[in-house]
Amino acid sequence: MTGIEPVEDFRARARAWLAQTMPPFPGQVEDRIGDARREHERGLQRRLWDGGFAGICFPAEYGGLGLSAAHQRAFTEESGPYDMPFHLNIPTLGILAPTLVDYGSHEQKLRHLPAILRGEELWVQFLSEPSGGSDLAGCLTRADRDGDVFVLNGSKIWSSSAHVSDYALCLARTNWDVPKHRGLTMFIVKIHQPGVTVTQIRQLDGSMDFCQEYFDDVPVPASDVVGEVDDGWTVASRLLVHERNTVGGASTYTSGRNPGRDETRADADLLAMVREGGLAGDPHARQLLAEARIRQLVGSQLVTRVAAGMGSGALPAPAGALLKLFSATTVMRRCEIGLELAGRAAVTWPDGADTPGRRLGEVSLWRQSLSLGGGSNEMQRNIISERLLGMPREPAADRDVPYREVRRGPRRHGDGVSRSRPSP
Amino acid sequence: MGTSAPDVARLKGDVAVRYHTRVDLELTEDQQFFRDTTRKFLAAEAPVSWVRTLEDDPAGFPAEWWRRGAALGWTSLLVPEADGGGCVGPHGLGDLVLVAEEMGRVISPGPLVPVNVVAAAVATGGTPAQKEQVLPGLLDGSEVAAWTGPALVEAVPEADGYRLSGRAEPVEAGAQAGRLLVSARGPAGPLLVLVCPHDPGVTVTPLGGLDLVRRFAEVRFDGVPVPASAVVEGDPATLALVACTVQCAETVGVMERVFEMTLDWLADRWSFGRPLASYQALKHRVADDKLWLEASHAAATAAARTVATGDEGAAEVVSAAKAWIGRHATDLIQDCIQLHGGIGVTWDHDLHLYLRRATVNRLTYGTPEEHAEGVAARALGDTA
Numbered sequence: 001m002t003g004i005e006p007v008e009d010f011r012a013r014a015r016a017w018l019a020q021t022m023p024p025f026p027g028q029v030e031d032r033i034g035d036a037r038r039e040h041e042r043g044l045q046r047r048l049w050d051g052g053f054a055g056i057c058f059p060a061e062y063g064g065l066g067l068s069a070a071h072q073r074a075f076t077e078e079s080g081p082y083d084m085p086f087h088l089n090i091p092t093l094g095i096l097a098p099t100l101v102d103y104g105s106h107e108q109k110l111r112h113l114p115a116i117l118r119g120e121e122l123w124v125q126f127l128s129e130p131s132g133g134s135d136l137a138g139c140l141t142r143a144d145r146d147g148d149v150f151v152l153n154g155s156k157i158w159s160s161s162a163h164v165s166d167y168a169l170c171l172a173r174t175n176w177d178v179p180k181h182r183g184l185t186m187f188i189v190k191i192h193q194p195g196v197t198v199t200q201i202r203q204l205d206g207s208m209d210f211c212q213e214y215f216d217d218v219p220v221p222a223s224d225v226v227g228e229v230d231d232g233w234t235v236a237s238r239l240l241v242h243e244r245n246t247v248g249g250a251s252t253y254t255s256g257r258n259p260g261r262d263e264t265r266a267d268a269d270l271l272a273m274v275r276e277g278g279l280a281g282d283p284h285a286r287q288l289l290a291e292a293r294i295r296q297l298v299g300s301q302l303v304t305r306v307a308a309g310m311g312s313g314a315l316p317a318p319a320g321a322l323l324k325l326f327s328a329t330t331v332m333r334r335c336e337i338g339l340e341l342a343g344r345a346a347v348t349w350p351d352g353a354d355t356p357g358r359r360l361g362e363v364s365l366w367r368q369s370l371s372l373g374g375g376s377n378e379m380q381r382n383i384i385s386e387r388l389l390g391m392p393r394e395p396a397a398d399r400d401v402p403y404r405e406v407r408r409g410p411r412r413h414g415d416g417v418s419r420s421r422p423s424p
Numbered sequence: 425m426g427t428s429a430p431d432v433a434r435l436k437g438d439v440a441v442r443y444h445t446r447v448d449l450e451l452t453e454d455q456q457f458f459r460d461t462t463r464k465f466l467a468a469e470a471p472v473s474w475v476r477t478l479e480d481d482p483a484g485f486p487a488e489w490w491r492r493g494a495a496l497g498w499t500s501l502l503v504p505e506a507d508g509g510g511c512v513g514p515h516g517l518g519d520l521v522l523v524a525e526e527m528g529r530v531i532s533p534g535p536l537v538p539v540n541v542v543a544a545a546v547a548t549g550g551t552p553a554q555k556e557q558v559l560p561g562l563l564d565g566s567e568v569a570a571w572t573g574p575a576l577v578e579a580v581p582e583a584d585g586y587r588l589s590g591r592a593e594p595v596e597a598g599a600q601a602g603r604l605l606v607s608a609r610g611p612a613g614p615l616l617v618l619v620c621p622h623d624p625g626v627t628v629t630p631l632g633g634l635d636l637v638r639r640f641a642e643v644r645f646d647g648v649p650v651p652a653s654a655v656v657e658g659d660p661a662t663l664a665l666v667a668c669t670v671q672c673a674e675t676v677g678v679m680e681r682v683f684e685m686t687l688d689w690l691a692d693r694w695s696f697g698r699p700l701a702s703y704q705a706l707k708h709r710v711a712d713d714k715l716w717l718e719a720s721h722a723a724a725t726a727a728a729r730t731v732a733t734g735d736e737g738a739a740e741v742v743s744a745a746k747a748w749i750g751r752h753a754t755d756l757i758q759d760c761i762q763l764h765g766g767i768g769v770t771w772d773h774d775l776h777l778y779l780r781r782a783t784v785n786r787l788t789y790g791t792p793e794e795h796a797e798g799v800a801a802r803a804l805g806d807t808a
Contacts, residue, residue: 271803280804283797290796293803294744301722308450322718325711384714385707389687392702 004067011074017051022082033087033209038122038164041085045119048085048255055093055117057252059101063114069252069311076256084256085119091160092116094246094254096123096169099239103227108188112167125239126156126170126189126213131408133158133372134379136171136240137180137233138398138406143172143187143220150174150187150225152195152218158373162211163198165191169239170220175230176404183403184232186239188224195219205366241317243374248323249300250307266334266363267293269356273341276356288337295330302326318387325380328371335360335367451513451522458512459522462496463529470532472774475637478533482630483600484637485533487566493534494565498523502544502666507555508563509547515732517666521673521724528677531774531781533637535568535597537670537789541663542569542605545616549657554618558603570601570641574664574789577645579608579615585652586610586617588625588645594788598641599630606645607660616656616663623648635784636777665731665742667789672724672745675753675785679717682778686710686760693765706763713759716752723748740802743795750786750795757782 005013022044033041048054049063056072058064065071097116100109115121129139141154152172162168168189175183191198195218200208227235245251270292279285306323309315338360339346345357346364371377385391398406451459469489478484494500501516501523503509512519524536539562546558561567577590588608598604604619604626621628625648631640690701690710700706723745730738757779761768768775786792 267803274804280806286800286804287793287796289803290747290799293799294747294796297726297741297744298719298723298748301726302719305718305722305725322715325715326719329715378708381708381711382704384711389710389714391687391690391707391710392699394704 005071007068007070007074010067010071011078014053014075015078017053018078018082021047021051022079022084025081025083033161035164038087038161041087042119042122044083045085045088045117049118054255055113055253056255058097058113058117059109062101062109063117069307072252072255076254079256082256086256088119088122089251089254089256090246091125091243092121092123092165094251095239095242096125096167098242098251098253099169099235100226102238103186103235105223105226107223108226112188121167122161122165124159124162124165124168124191125243126159126162126168127236127239128156128158130155130157130212134376136236137184138403138408139171139173139184140408141170141172141215142176143174143185145174145222146219148222149219150185150222152187152189152215152220155212155214157201157210157212159211159213160209162191162213163200167191168213169226169235171232171236173403174232177402178230179400180398180403180406181233183230184236185229186226186232186235187220188226189218189220193218203366203369205362240375241320244320244324244380245307245310247370247374248306248320248327249303250310250320250323266338267296269359270334270338270341272356273338273345273360277341277343277345279341285341288340292334292337295333299326299330316388318383321375321380321383321388324375325377325384328377328380331370332367335364339364455513455519455522458497458519459526462498462523462526465493465496466526466530466532470527470530472530472777475531475533475777478637481637482639484639485535490534490568491565494563498534498536499539499543499565500563502540503547503559503563507547507559509543509559515728517669517728517732520670521728524670524673525677525680528674528679528781529681531637531678531777535570535600536674537667538570538596538601539568540670541571541667542603544666545571545605545656545658545663546618549616551653551656553653554656558618561602567602568597568600569603569605570595570598570643571605571663571667572598572607572643574607574660574667576607576609576614576660579610579617579650581611582649585650585654588617588619588648588650591642591644593642594631594633594640595628595643596638596640596788598643599628599639604643605656605663607663614660616658616660617650618654618656619645619648619650623650625649633784635780638781638784661739664789665738668742668746669724669727669731671785671789672720672727672742672749675749675782676717676720676724678778678782678785679720679749679753679756682757682760682775683713683717685775686713686763689764700763709759709763713756716756720745720749720752740799743790743798746790746795747792747799750792753782754779754786 045054053075055064056067056075057069060066097113100112112121116123127136129141131140132138141156143150143152154172156170159168168191170187170189171184172187173183174185195216197214199212201210201212202208203210242251246254270289274280274285274289303323306315306319310317310319342357342360345355346361349355349358382394386393500509501511501520520540527534527536543559543562546554550558558569562569572592572595575592577588577592579586579588588606601621604621606617606619608615608617619626625646627644629642631642633640690706691699693700727742727745730741757775761775764775767773
């Protein structure tokens, strides 16, 4: 490993460069990202690229720096005081780009990875379908081969910000005569093209980030198959590993703090409720406040442990499910604590005001989203018990059955959501 | 390894599961060897069946057995080489938590926490005379010392020293100790004083308790005169960090072993024609238990690291570990008892011995609630 810059030298160089180049951290970054902020972040990513600090753990051959996780950690630590392209981390840099690194062809990587690292391409994943979420391998979107192209038909759902993204990794069925896991293929799909319709879904908190896509005879070149035809499950499984690691906070491909995990604001809101609500002398309130803080601390310690364990090989990749489950259950508990401390302040506020009580009330409505997105808590518990602890797998009626013959329930496309497909 | 990995693998049939419940993070080769030596010694010389025979032993451990543990280094890790001690890894505390974890796995007897706390206090802040008096006996295991804990008794200044008044309990190994390190409140702040249990005015009363072999005592000080030469430089709060860190490691060892026993049980026990381990309702609970265990391990490791390196956030990290591990240890074990069924609440099954140790550890050197209060005070910027 000669010739690699020592971490501390790299850190010092990064510190100086950050101070000269990056704007200060704006205090808070909303989860709901607007167009202006997105373009701003693309620009920040471009600055990282121009300064030679983009893609620290990505292969040098494809525009990255080819450095170690320790270099990335050092950079993230140094970047604390600065504004960073936080939202490019999830899903583009942490989930999709690493999957391309693992399974993309040389040509695909050359075409996309440098563009991603320059902030020019935003990516999403097209995995879940309206017919079912947890049974990912049971997907019904089909891709039928026609010479040099595959023709894509079907629908995908729960893709974050697909309407403003550029490319997707899309899992589709290419073979109906084999068991479900063996008939899937992963494709690179350009989102904005004829035949692809993207609609936004209004979430309960009013946000419009989630999308549903419809494919009508969309031609996908065979050269955009990632991995092997009919081996898309291998690629999808790897993508899910990257997703768990990124969402859990253990990815080596993301740079800068993860605003989804940045609980400074939530902490401040809890503190404000205790102080302003006259609860500073209330032993019960103090216990609740401490519980939130302790969960946050222990959560970050768990990230350190699991990341180190996976890095050294002492823990297998499914250990990422521990981080995902801890994050999700922590959010559930923190939201409960928030309501308990806020009381009626979470119900009403001066009209138009943004108060801690309002934020705690609104975020509590949303609390199960992290327990659902990226694999539900139930799926994480399956992964932990079956793949980490080796307990017997759930019996599956569709195992070893050609997918054509698998029973799919009375309403194949029913998802219980009253939302009609847009007319073309 | 003595873990359940082969049993779990058997369950999966043709798929080989190479999974370890233990994750050894960044242990040096020397540390691994050191830990393995302790593990082998405990497996041979402190099986749980033997621990059970000590139930009525007044000390809870045979003196000769403790001397052999000391010969393995159990009491010398926090003492510098110059004073006759020595450690294996970069920090003695990092080695000591390995011993504690192994002892937890077999719910071993032995005054690991008090002896090491007193040895560390004297080695760090003792006078040459104190070191000469106290350390050799602790290092070779021929003597035991006790620490009265983080709560303070009163120290009223006198012409040549102090007069101690108050009561400390529960004091671990208080009735077995040849020497007591007392945390006291003097006019200039907290201080540490060395006292002999036979000094006039000192009354040591053995207490009954939840743990089968861990003994505690009440120690009363009725105007006990101590010379200035008995004062040891140092802060009781610092000793509390060490005690809590070692205790957390022991509890994690307790949790880990109970979790392994439960995985084995679920694999071996069949109901309705299938192993218990195949029921999703149970698998999901095991997954939660595993999560709590790994988080506890992470918290204990963080505590050891921050205390060993003198990190300024150590007090908060230790309190977080005590609060998290204390509650989750008993939650995990009680859940594992439930997963065992009726056998889990019998005297003959070992589970209750582990539950006893975890419960005692949860409630000593500060309860989860007391440590949580410390975390809240820090967050609110007050000390109320």
